[in-house]
Amino acid sequence: MGGQSDKWVLMVTAQTPTNIAVIKYWGKRDETLILPINDSISVTLDPDHLCTTTTVAVSPSFDQDRMWLNGKEISLLGGRFQSCLRELRSRASDFEDEKRGIKIKKADWEKLNLHIASYNNFPTAAGLASSAAGLACFVFALAKLMNLKEDHSQLSAIARQGSGSACRSLYGGFVKWIMGKEENGSDSIAVQLADEKHWDDLVIVIAVVSARQKETSSTSGMQDSCKTSMLIQHRAKEVVPKRVIQMEEAIEKRDFPSFARLACADSNQFHAVCLDTSPPIFYMNDTSHKIISCVEKWNRSEESPQVAYTFDAGPNAVMIARNRKTAALLLQRLLFHFPPHSDTDLNSYVIGDKSILQDVGVRDMKDVENLPAPPEIKDNIPAQKSKGEVSYFICTRPGRGPTVLSDSQALLNPETGLPK
Amino acid sequence: MGGQSDKWVLMVTAQTPTNIAVIKYWGKRDETLILPINDSISVTLDPDHLCTTTTVAVSPSFDQDRMWLNGKEISLLGGRFQSCLRELRSRASDFEDEKRGIKIKKADWEKLNLHIASYNNFPTAAGLASSAAGLACFVFALAKLMNLKEDHSQLSAIARQGSGSACRSLYGGFVKWIMGKEENGSDSIAVQLADEKHWDDLVIVIAVVSARQKETSSTSGMQDSCKTSMLIQHRAKEVVPKRVIQMEEAIEKRDFPSFARLACADSNQFHAVCLDTSPPIFYMNDTSHKIISCVEKWNRSEESPQVAYTFDAGPNAVMIARNRKTAALLLQRLLFHFPPHSDTDLNSYVIGDKSILQDVGVRDMKDVENLPAPPEIKDNIPAQKSKGEVSYFICTRPGRGPTVLSDSQALLNPETGLPK
Numbered sequence: 001m002g003g004q005s006d007k008w009v010l011m012v013t014a015q016t017p018t019n020i021a022v023i024k025y026w027g028k029r030d031e032t033l034i035l036p037i038n039d040s041i042s043v044t045l046d047p048d049h050l051c052t053t054t055t056v057a058v059s060p061s062f063d064q065d066r067m068w069l070n071g072k073e074i075s076l077l078g079g080r081f082q083s084c085l086r087e088l089r090s091r092a093s094d095f096e097d098e099k100r101g102i103k104i105k106k107a108d109w110e111k112l113n114l115h116i117a118s119y120n121n122f123p124t125a126a127g128l129a130s131s132a133a134g135l136a137c138f139v140f141a142l143a144k145l146m147n148l149k150e151d152h153s154q155l156s157a158i159a160r161q162g163s164g165s166a167c168r169s170l171y172g173g174f175v176k177w178i179m180g181k182e183e184n185g186s187d188s189i190a191v192q193l194a195d196e197k198h199w200d201d202l203v204i205v206i207a208v209v210s211a212r213q214k215e216t217s218s219t220s221g222m223q224d225s226c227k228t229s230m231l232i233q234h235r236a237k238e239v240v241p242k243r244v245i246q247m248e249e250a251i252e253k254r255d256f257p258s259f260a261r262l263a264c265a266d267s268n269q270f271h272a273v274c275l276d277t278s279p280p281i282f283y284m285n286d287t288s289h290k291i292i293s294c295v296e297k298w299n300r301s302e303e304s305p306q307v308a309y310t311f312d313a314g315p316n317a318v319m320i321a322r323n324r325k326t327a328a329l330l331l332q333r334l335l336f337h338f339p340p341h342s343d344t345d346l347n348s349y350v351i352g353d354k355s356i357l358q359d360v361g362v363r364d365m366k367d368v369e370n371l372p373a374p375p376e377i378k379d380n381i382p383a384q385k386s387k388g389e390v391s392y393f394i395c396t397r398p399g400r401g402p403t404v405l406s407d408s409q410a411l412l413n414p415e416t417g418l419p420k
Numbered sequence: 421m422g423g424q425s426d427k428w429v430l431m432v433t434a435q436t437p438t439n440i441a442v443i444k445y446w447g448k449r450d451e452t453l454i455l456p457i458n459d460s461i462s463v464t465l466d467p468d469h470l471c472t473t474t475t476v477a478v479s480p481s482f483d484q485d486r487m488w489l490n491g492k493e494i495s496l497l498g499g500r501f502q503s504c505l506r507e508l509r510s511r512a513s514d515f516e517d518e519k520r521g522i523k524i525k526k527a528d529w530e531k532l533n534l535h536i537a538s539y540n541n542f543p544t545a546a547g548l549a550s551s552a553a554g555l556a557c558f559v560f561a562l563a564k565l566m567n568l569k570e571d572h573s574q575l576s577a578i579a580r581q582g583s584g585s586a587c588r589s590l591y592g593g594f595v596k597w598i599m600g601k602e603e604n605g606s607d608s609i610a611v612q613l614a615d616e617k618h619w620d621d622l623v624i625v626i627a628v629v630s631a632r633q634k635e636t637s638s639t640s641g642m643q644d645s646c647k648t649s650m651l652i653q654h655r656a657k658e659v660v661p662k663r664v665i666q667m668e669e670a671i672e673k674r675d676f677p678s679f680a681r682l683a684c685a686d687s688n689q690f691h692a693v694c695l696d697t698s699p700p701i702f703y704m705n706d707t708s709h710k711i712i713s714c715v716e717k718w719n720r721s722e723e724s725p726q727v728a729y730t731f732d733a734g735p736n737a738v739m740i741a742r743n744r745k746t747a748a749l750l751l752q753r754l755l756f757h758f759p760p761h762s763d764t765d766l767n768s769y770v771i772g773d774k775s776i777l778q779d780v781g782v783r784d785m786k787d788v789e790n791l792p793a794p795p796e797i798k799d800n801i802p803a804q805k806s807k808g809e810v811s812y813f814i815c816t817r818p819g820r821g822p823t824v825l826s827d828s829q830a831l832l833n834p835e836t837g838l839p840k
Binding site: 228230231234235238239261264265268269271272273275276277278279280282285286289292293296300 | 648650651654655658659681684685688689691692693695696697698699700705706709712713716720
């Protein structure tokens, strides 16, 4: 270790996407290694709209490990964080930068302290899988810094030990987390089924639902389900394996009707297992139910499904539309049923890829108020509007996997190793 | 048929209770005969607070079958009503009243027209199993009128063909509907497990929840579940049979903790199957969820369960408290979390057995406003009050089966056979 002086700071900055499962992970067979009871499949979301950026740095001048999340220093003591760190350090390689006079031997990595700064380009508390993206980014950036020879699948097994679904954020596009069979978890890894260009018609609209109640964490929720649900084993052993095969096929063939039916059924079944838990877990609320009813009614009025929906461990709806045209029709319906409070700016109510709004023909709040009722609700029931139940919408699409950013985009100062 | 004149009206008035399932019926193996895919167990509710009263009358002067529900004439064409009527007529016996000069031969029953008047002592639309009590009362009253020799179990098989859960309203106390094996449904009958005196500590509190959305009928809901849920068969074949045995034992031993655990788990699993249906069925809403959380939190803070909850095909909560003292503590909690709108009279907000209110020490709305937060929510979360989410509470208990009332309580005029 060392160089001409101990003043150097070596760092890597990376960006990692979030992902949304369309075949759900719920239940572990090993709590420490985070090994799941079934395979799962996810779609990676475009990091332009939802991602974590992380800078990891080492320097002989750092006297302890430190971490900042969204600019605020937080504790690095979490057991799962430490498991990942241990795994990474044990796989680190020699590093040399002759120009800067930096030389780090494999064994040195154990002694060097780390500075980590992480930033989400979306609200952390919104229930949008920030921990998955965060853990994946931490592992990916450190692997680059420490010069690991491991490929993405091997890195996914490390990220998995930090946060199960994080392993699926190591790839773009469509990703499968294979549950594996080994007791040590070595074969419980993520693999890419197809990249984001394979099916680039898809458009994703996320409704961030205003939640009032504190939610059960997914870690303790899935523990309770495994202990008490009489349905979870039947789901994991009999239902999911068939659905995984069908979903892989639907993705391969870009068969949207099958994709949508499987995604909706699997989301609902995951929430059914939560309800079958003692005490029961409710992640969806009345607003989530209304969004489902809206999509189901529309899908049924068309010849084949236009939109798939899926809900993670919270009330937010992630809707996947078959193409841009459908996404515009979806957004029209959503804005009709869930207008914002009157003092809300449309510009902050629909974020992400705002170009979809133009397709809807909506430029301001007045246009939202004048939206016509969708034709499928023309029957006797008066159209229900639920003002303020959705906090905002994010328009996005399937996206790329982790990338390394240039040092100019680092979150830490290259001289001091402290947040910029 | 006949007598000195054709002016006579022969009638019977009966009263039949509603029932609430604690092991749920969901799914038919035969739609026409109404044969279920699993056994179910129910508690009969005290008819003093929830019942149907029905007067059935025949007279040679009636020129057609007619029916009045809560004073309003309704159509009698429903296929299921007609199946019950056909079954009853085919089992009718000769009847003779020498004093009044009335003589009806078995074959005459086919030709005599019926007048039926039915009245619920609770709101029909409140989702409180009015059709179960109604069908059971119709069958029970007609069986008396037509002089059927069949016992209650055989009558239950007839009522079953009108509305599945109606068969369980033929008995008081604790009732099991045996699914049966025969194709013709002859062994799909209800039997009494214990009468209402067997376990008379129990107190029942029903929260009638204000519903906004139109609900899926249970008939079409269970059809959809049978067609699309991947979990319903596992529930019916693997889970329920064991629960039925355990529930029978809990009732026999008056083992409240087991009774409560089984009832809550089975209610939640029934709703889980609804959620696993395509499109998903939501019977519980956010208010139902809040009631469950309140009861679960309290049960967990005590050494063993104090209250069981169960929900049918709607948002109303039926809560069973282990005794009067517990029921008072329950009502205290419910009134704290779910106060009425300020203009509501307490007298119309808690109905049924109002004596529980005295045990709570609540005499008026001011007392409701001053209720202290329950000790189990003393933690950091601010106590949430949800005003107006409950329409009213009904306090009741397990109750007796059907009874014949005197002619003075008839709903039809004994001279004209028309509603009084």
